Amino acid sequence: MTFAELVAQWLQQGLKSPLGPFAPELVISAAIVGALLVRLGGFDRAIPAWFVALGGSLLALLLAVTGLDDVPRTLAVDDQLLFTGLLRLDPWAAFFRVYVLLFTALIVGLIVLTRLVDHEDNPDLFAMLLGATLGMLLMCSANHVLMLFLGIEMASIPSYAMTGFFKGRRQSGEAALKFAVYGAAAAGILLYGLSLVCGILGTADLQEFSPKLALIFGDAALGDRVAETRGLALGLILILAGFGFKLSLVPFHFWCPDAFEGAAAEIAAYLSVASKGAAFAALVRFLAAIFDPTIPAMASMGYGAGIVLGGVAILTATLGNLAAYPQTNLKRLFAYSTIAHAGYLLMGVAAWLVLLSSSLVRQDGTPAAQRALEGLVYYLVAYLFMNLVVFAATAMIRNQIFSEDLRRWSGLGASAPLLTGCLAVGLFSLIGVPPFGGFIGKLFVFSSLVDASSLHGIFWIVLAAGAINTVFSLFYYVKILRVMVLSPRSAETAGELNVEWADNSYLLMITIPIVVLGLAVPLVLPICQWAAGPWSL
Amino acid sequence: MDGVGLEAYLIVGAILFGCGFACLLVKRNAIAILMGVELLLNGANLNFLAFARFTSLGLDGQVIGLFVIVLAAAEAAVALAIALNFYNNHLSIDVDSAKELKD
Numbered sequence: 001m002t003f004a005e006l007v008a009q010w011l012q013q014g015l016k017s018p019l020g021p022f023a024p025e026l027v028i029s030a031a032i033v034g035a036l037l038v039r040l041g042g043f044d045r046a047i048p049a050w051f052v053a054l055g056g057s058l059l060a061l062l063l064a065v066t067g068l069d070d071v072p073r074t075l076a077v078d079d080q081l082l083f084t085g086l087l088r089l090d091p092w093a094a095f096f097r098v099y100v101l102l103f104t105a106l107i108v109g110l111i112v113l114t115r116l117v118d119h120e121d122n123p124d125l126f127a128m129l130l131g132a133t134l135g136m137l138l139m140c141s142a143n144h145v146l147m148l149f150l151g152i153e154m155a156s157i158p159s160y161a162m163t164g165f166f167k168g169r170r171q172s173g174e175a176a177l178k179f180a181v182y183g184a185a186a187a188g189i190l191l192y193g194l195s196l197v198c199g200i201l202g203t204a205d206l207q208e209f210s211p212k213l214a215l216i217f218g219d220a221a222l223g224d225r226v227a228e229t230r231g232l233a234l235g236l237i238l239i240l241a242g243f244g245f246k247l248s249l250v251p252f253h254f255w256c257p258d259a260f261e262g263a264a265a266e267i268a269a270y271l272s273v274a275s276k277g278a279a280f281a282a283l284v285r286f287l288a289a290i291f292d293p294t295i296p297a298m299a300s301m302g303y304g305a306g307i308v309l310g311g312v313a314i315l316t317a318t319l320g321n322l323a324a325y326p327q328t329n330l331k332r333l334f335a336y337s338t339i340a341h342a343g344y345l346l347m348g349v350a351a352w353l354v355l356l357s358s359s360l361v362r363q364d365g366t367p368a369a370q371r372a373l374e375g376l377v378y379y380l381v382a383y384l385f386m387n388l389v390v391f392a393a394t395a396m397i398r399n400q401i402f403s404e405d406l407r408r409w410s411g412l413g414a415s416a417p418l419l420t421g422c423l424a425v426g427l428f429s430l431i432g433v434p435p436f437g438g439f440i441g442k443l444f445v446f447s448s449l450v451d452a453s454s455l456h457g458i459f460w461i462v463l464a465a466g467a468i469n470t471v472f473s474l475f476y477y478v479k480i481l482r483v484m485v486l487s488p489r490s491a492e493t494a495g496e497l498n499v500e501w502a503d504n505s506y507l508l509m510i511t512i513p514i515v516v517l518g519l520a521v522p523l524v525l526p527i528c529q530w531a532a533g534p535w536s537l
Numbered sequence: 538m539d540g541v542g543l544e545a546y547l548i549v550g551a552i553l554f555g556c557g558f559a560c561l562l563v564k565r566n567a568i569a570i571l572m573g574v575e576l577l578l579n580g581a582n583l584n585f586l587a588f589a590r591f592t593s594l595g596l597d598g599q600v601i602g603l604f605v606i607v608l609a610a611a612e613a614a615v616a617l618a619i620a621l622n623f624y625n626n627h628l629s630i631d632v633d634s635a636k637e638l639k640d
Contacts (some may be wrong), residue, residue: 153608157615164619173619173626174635180616181570181632185561187612188577191605192554195581199547199588204597258638323640332640343556 011251021067021082021089024060024097028134031056035126050121053126054108057133061101064515068094073535077207081143085205088143095377095531096281097141103274104133106510110388111266113506114395117165129270136278142426145194145204148282152190152246155275156183162270163263171223175262182245182255190242196235197290200228206289213290217297224497225297236290236305243286246279247342250315257323260335265398268331269391272338273384280345280380283492284352284373288537291357293365299357306353307458313350314465319341321469321532325476330394330404333476334387336429340473341383347462348376348445351452358455367533368451374525375444381524382429382437385513389426392510396503402493411489413481416497420484422507427477429514432470437517442470546587554582566631567620571613578609 019026031105034052071094072079080090087093108129111117133493135154142148161182164176186532201212222229241252248256260268291302321342327333352372359365397412398404406475412418429438446466453459517524553576561574565582589598624630 144592144597146597147606149601150604150608153612157612160619164622167622168626170626171638173623174638176619177567177623177632177635180619181567181574184571184574184612184616185577188554188557188581191578192584195550195584195588198594198598198601199584199592202579202588202593204594204601248593257640261638326640516562 009268021070022087023067024064024101025134025137026064027056027060028101028130028137031060032127032130032134032477035130039123040186044119044123049123049126050108050112053130054105054112056130057101057105057108061098064094064097064101068098068387073533074108075529082141085207086144086147087138087141088206089141090536091531091533092285092536093141095527096277097137097378099277099384100133100140100274103270103277103388104129104533106388107266107270107274109431109506110392112268113502114399116264116268116395121165125162126468128162128165129418132162132270133155133274136274139278139282140346142285142366143206143284145198145206148206148286149187149191149194151278151282152242153187155278156187156246159183159271159275162267162420163259163268166264171262173262175259179255179259186245186252188240189238190245193235193238193240193248194243196231197239200231200235206285209289210295212290213292213295213298217295219296222297222300229297229301233301236301239286240305240309243279243283244312247276247283247346248316248339248345249312249342250319250339253316253319253339253342256339257332257335260338261332262327263331265331265391265395265404268335269388269395272391273336273387276338276342276345277380277384280349280376284349284376285537287349287353288356293357293359300361302353302357303456306350306452307354307456309350310452310458310462313343313346314462315343316340316346317469318465321473321476324473327476328406330406330409330480333406334390334394335482337473337477338387340469341387341430343469344385344442344445344466345379347466348372348448349378350462351445351448351459354374354452354455355448362455368448370529370532370534371444372448372451374528375441375448377528378444378524378533379438379441381528382441382517384513385510385517386426386429386436386438387421388510389507389514390430392507393423393426396499396507397497399447400497400499406483408492409480410483410487411491412493412497413484416499418504419497419499419507420422420481422511423484424481425511425514427481429518431477435515435518437514438527440518440521457479543587543591546583546590550580550583550587553577553583555580561620565631565633567623567632569616571616571620574616575609575613578605581605 035049037047053404080088132155135151140152142151160180163179164172166172203212215230246253292299293299317340320336324333352369355365355369429436432438432442448465449459557573557576564570582605584603585598588594620630627634
């Protein structure tokens with residue numbers, strides 16, 4: 001096809017061309033360029049860069065939400081493919097696009113409210129933030145190994161730079177160095193794993209994985225094709241290690257506390273929610289492509305992988321909660337809490353994979369696997385708001401008293417009742433106490449573990465570990481509230497809190513959804529069911 | 538080209554990957570670790586190109602190879618800037634001197 005024919009085809013297709021559904025990504029790209037260009041010629045005195053970033057992310061969010069109606073809800077995969085199959089815009093991708101863009105808009109708003117960066121640095125930070133967002137959007141809809149890797153790298157590289165954004169701070173520089181070195185190594189390992197899997201299958205298109213696997217294995221068991229099985233298993237282990245780094249799973253979690261402590265609380269919040277959400281979306285899509293349950297060999301490999309992931313999830317949740325307990329730096333404490341929650345979420349992924357892999361053996365396997373995915377999505381939605389609330393409250397308190405040390409927070413609660421109340425809602429939701437969103441999310445994930453435990457006994461252990469961890473996490477979350485509310489002001493307490501109305505209304509705006517998610521389950525569940533429906537993945 | 542099969546390329550790729558991984562574990566200088574990362578990426582890249590030549594991966598493998606070269610350059614640029622900033626703050630690029638953040 002010549003270039004002229006290509007242009008003619010585009011013009012002919014009009015809005016049906018892939019550029020229509022791709023509009024949110026295009027708007028974000030334009031906002032990146034805009035944020036950098038406003039500095040030229042002094043335009044930023046009239047239009048500050050944050051305005052471009054906020055406007056761009058809100059417009060992209062609007063386009064992504066209005067585009068939800070046009071997402072093909074069919075079982076024919078071809079209708080969902082964009083750009084000759086490089087991207088796939090199914091309900092799963094469309095949902096996570098909205099998820100990432102909503103969080104980006106909220107974080108840009110928070111950065112503007114807390115005045116994290118001065119006028120000079122505004123364009124740089126927002127260009128990197130939106131660049132990382134673009135990478136995450138590609139991760140959500142990637143249908144090709146190239147797009148998957150490109151998205152992960154586009155999300156990671158700006159994250160390293162944002163972690164070290166405050167150049168003069170020693171902690172910030174150290175955190176960025178650790179994050180960049182470990183991150184680059186993880187990217188190399190992930191790429192090597194991808195090269196093995198692509199090479200053995202002879203394709204890089206996720207839709208082609210299952211036909212190629214059927215060609216290699218057919219009805220044979222894993223043991224009949226030793227060379228391919230070994231290569232695939234090695235490749236998958238390396239890929240899971242790469243994803244494990246992005247998701248901060250034990251034993252690839254060590255960067256997370258350091259990076260969060262060195263970065264500003266707003267940036268830490270971004271790393272903790274948006275990048276986790278996008279990485280879970282990409283992980284589930286990749287696993288669904290490779291572990292096709294209709295091929296017996298892959299079904300048994302997927303079953304094994306699910307059990308391994310269940311074990312990793314136990315370790316991740318337990319270690320995160322145990323390590324969080326003695327922390328006094330709030331960002332470090334929430335970093336370990338992020339690790340623990342990655343563990344709970346991975347429990348859902350493990351249950352889904354095991355249920356999916358045995359869906360041919362068991363009649364109700366497919367619906368049960370779908371319920372597991374729905375629970376995962378619900379948990380991620382609740383996680384967005386509850387984690388944002390705690391990080392936002394940390395940033396606001398830091399702005400007032402210049403300290404993120406819990407010992408200096410004692411007795412501060414009385415001077416800012418609304419902030420403390422919102423923080424309390426966020427913390428109780430993170431524990432998983434009714435009637436908040438975190439409870440419902442955990443309930444769904446744990447019920448899918450019960451489904452999976454009828455297939456393999458290890459899921460009873462995973463469930464028990466989840467329950468014990470939930471109880472244990474109570475201690476360190478409640479400790480924060482105890483120090484702030486019940487403890488008297490001490491000599492170490494730094495000043496008074498004087499929260500502005502804008503900060504208070506922002507906190508209220510993101511706290512209300514936590515309560516809604518806990519009380520109005522029938523309102524939110526259909527969205528999750530749509531995202532994880534049979535037309536996805 | 539005759540006589541050099543897929544396996545030869547894969548072995549060279551695996552050796553590159555192994556060298557890079559050893560570099561990550563042994564070296565304490567941040568720049569040397571980043572050089573190890575380049576070896577990891579190039580080992581993977583060689584795999585992609587060899588598979589592109591010998592299997593049905595075809596053009597996809599070559600395009601991935603091109604993109605990875607660009608990504609490696611971008612990653613190196615950011616990582617070197619971060620290493621320079623670390624040097625300005627700590628007067629060293631020894632990763633063992635990065636130990637102020639810990640439990």
